Amino acid sequence: MNINATLIGQAIWFAVFIWMTMKFIWPYLQRAMANRQAQIAEGLAAAERGKNEQELAAKRSAEALREAKVKAAELIAQAERRAQQIVEEAKGGAKVEADKVIAGAQAEIDQEVERAKQQLRERVAELAVAGAEKILRKEINAAAHGEMLVALKQEL
Amino acid sequence: MSAEGGTTAYIQHHLTNFTVCADSAKVDGVCTGFWTLHLDTLLVSGVLGLLVFGFMALMARRATSGVPGNGQNFVEMVVGMVDQQVRDTFHGKSELVTPLAITIFVWVFVMNAMDLVPVDFLPEAAKKVTGNEHLAFKFVPTTDPNLTFAMSITVFFIMIWMNLKVKGFGGWLHEILSAPFGLKLAPVNLIFRIVEDIAKPISLALRLFGNMYAGEMVFILIALLGLWQLPLALPWELFHVLIITLQAFVFMMLTIVYMSMAAESH
Numbered sequence: 071m072n073i074n075a076t077l078i079g080q081a082i083w084f085a086v087f088i089w090m091t092m093k094f095i096w097p098y099l100q101r102a103m104a105n106r107q108a109q110i111a112e113g114l115a116a117a118e119r120g121k122n123e124q125e126l127a128a129k130r131s132a133e134a135l136r137e138a139k140v141k142a143a144e145l146i147a148q149a150e151r152r153a154q155q156i157v158e159e160a161k162g163g164a165k166v167e168a169d170k171v172i173a174g175a176q177a178e179i180d181q182e183v184e185r186a187k188q189q190l191r192e193r194v195a196e197l198a199v200a201g202a203e204k205i206l207r208k209e210i211n212a213a214a215h216g217e218m219l220v221a222l223k224q225e226l
Numbered sequence: 227m228s229a230e231g232g233t234t235a236y237i238q239h240h241l242t243n244f245t246v247c248a249d250s251a252k253v254d255g256v257c258t259g260f261w262t263l264h265l266d267t268l269l270v271s272g273v274l275g276l277l278v279f280g281f282m283a284l285m286a287r288r289a290t291s292g293v294p295g296n297g298q299n300f301v302e303m304v305v306g307m308v309d310q311q312v313r314d315t316f317h318g319k320s321e322l323v324t325p326l327a328i329t330i331f332v333w334v335f336v337m338n339a340m341d342l343v344p345v346d347f348l349p350e351a352a353k354k355v356t357g358n359e360h361l362a363f364k365f366v367p368t369t370d371p372n373l374t375f376a377m378s379i380t381v382f383f384i385m386i387w388m389n390l391k392v393k394g395f396g397g398w399l400h401e402i403l404s405a406p407f408g409l410k411l412a413p414v415n416l417i418f419r420i421v422e423d424i425a426k427p428i429s430l431a432l433r434l435f436g437n438m439y440a441g442e443m444v445f446i447l448i449a450l451l452g453l454w455q456l457p458l459a460l461p462w463e464l465f466h467v468l469i470i471t472l473q474a475f476v477f478m479m480l481t482i483v484y485m486s487m488a489a490e491s492h
Contacts, residue, residue: 072262073260073371073372073375074259074260074261074262074263074264074372075260075261075262075263076262076263076264076267076268076370076372076373076376077372077375077376077379078376079263079268079376080267080268080271080372080373080376080377081376081377081379081380083268083271083272083275083376084329084333084376084377084380085380086275087275087279087329087333088322088325088326088329088380090279090283090329091279091282091325091326091328091329092321092322092325092326094279094283094286094287095279095282095283095286095301095305095325095328096286096305096324096325096328097286098286098287098289099285099286099289099301099302099305100309100324101289101291102286102289102290102291102294102298102302103291103302103305103306104291105291106291106292106294109291109292
């Protein structure tokens, strides 16, 4: 075991390598590792945030679904009501129309009746004359009415 | 293993560094004195360091904060582990401590990992490449106390610098003289502190050196067992995977602790 000038040479090597590590190795690796750490932390935070957002979105979508269901039910009820209303309205309209038709028909019937009565009335005289003629023809005989006829002749 | 020269020569050969020095410093062709360089330690540790830190720098330069590739992922895993240790232990604010800890852990680990290459592979290859049959070349730099002491002494100086930077000279001096017994016992405190602080780099360096040297030694001894090395080398190898990682971790961890002690004001 002899100590000699190698000691100095080795100390120089050692210093050189410390310098290399300090200058060319450690700063770069430290930066890279620190940056990666930051990135990982950021990524984890982002994942956490994403998860929260997803949960929120799920909640929101459920809410929206429920709202939509409620709205749809409302709409259906409204539509049903409206349909009923329309039916009612149609019924009312039809009744009015029917009444109108009925009234028209009634009026026509009345008119027809009136006309028939008119016609009958116009023919009553004729019938009476015809009846009277028939009665007269049966009642008249020369013997009974000869006197009246003679009287008539006298008067003339 | 080579039988020539017997067991002792084999072991000694494996524990000899590849040295260079001025001709004037040689005694019987062997380098002596302080101005000697262990070329094997310098080369292996330097090349390994350049490779691994070059690779890490490449990965770091290409690093994205998006999905990392395999290389980046691996580098980040190591760096992140070290960074976590620093965060858990060091509570001050410093741009230096984490890179320092990363450098120590990675570098010590790859140098220790050379121990996992079977003991004769690389030295024999070095002999073939250089054509020198007697070339001694140690491929595990951490078995050289020069390296471990160089690192621990550098850590020691950084520790002092950290003390000065955080507490200022006055604050540091006050801490040295007053802890743990109060200012009245300043000399005792000073002696305690000196022992404590000197013990830090020595224990750091010797722990790593001792563990790796002993581990290497066991590998060499196993390699001497002929066929018996087959069932023995594997368990020791597996066990050693644990040791090299642990030693790299301990060196790093203690450095962080020392830094945090230096950065904490009392």
